[in-house]
Amino acid sequence: MTNLRQLLVLTVFIPLISSPAALADDLPTPGDRVILTVSGKLGVTNTEEGTAAFDLAMLDALPQASFETATIWTDGVARFSGVELSALLEAVAAEGTELLMTALNDYAIELPASEAIPGGPILATRVDGNPLSVRDKGPIWLIYPFDDNPSYKTEVTYSRSIWQLKSIKVED
Template sequence: MLLSALAATLLFGVGDLSASELRQPDGPIILTVEGAITNVNTPDGKAEFDMAMLDALPQRRFRTATIWTSGVSEFSGPTLTALLAFVGAKGKTLRLTALNEYAVEMPAADAFADGPILATRKDGRTLSVRDNGPLWLIYPFDDEPAYKTEVTYSRSIWQLKSIEVKD
């Protein structure tokens, strides 16, 4: 896990895209990223994403059980690592906020290749607000027993609407 975290740290400093490569959303805005980022698409320095833009990021899928659902489900969506790299995140802390204003902070270093994803789909179906969507930060709980903690569960925020990257 430490090697994955180091790889993520290196990834955030390498391969940042220029602001001209982040297009304007065509559909409804699903996610806003702000704070210590370099790739933006709004005049006030934010990165706004519609579903098509999120779908264009590197995707990951895994099967896992959660404490909120019954049985094992397949979750898929962009990796948190890919999103942070794409916006040129330079901070150490992430503040994640849900539609109901529930918010949680987590170290940016927790975003690594085999870590959490921004699930847009469960069992192949697009997540609706009613189904904890449109975005659910979810960990592969069954792949890593260390994820089965109250801290990690509290970071598994559903109905995610924004991420603030803090120094």
């Protein structure tokens, strides 16, 4: 009877533990300076204001991606690394269709959430292994793998490659 009871407990609770709703409690509080705030239609937050605040260590703790690409802003090919936009949106259980992204200088862009796909844009925090400073378009630069996908080489995509990113608002 004990084994049956254990099996029943596992059958009921394991799906709950591994569900996105259960992961909602797993977003820690930043231990350092907040460099990105995500707000709007979120299922996971970590502030009293109902936003998700991230320091660099928290972004680094999310699944990382990297690619090499040339850009219109850099000399030659560089290696960009950081969290994929799709992984960040998954971590906060974003449910909107539009992303309003704002930079430190208040430059803002709207990006369809459908662009946040695996293998798509990343929130780069490093170039060639070096952390991005504000002077070097950091601490976060939304960058596309231009060389991997020539369809990204458009004026629209270039305008969406926002640097010094400070906030994302998830909207409908």
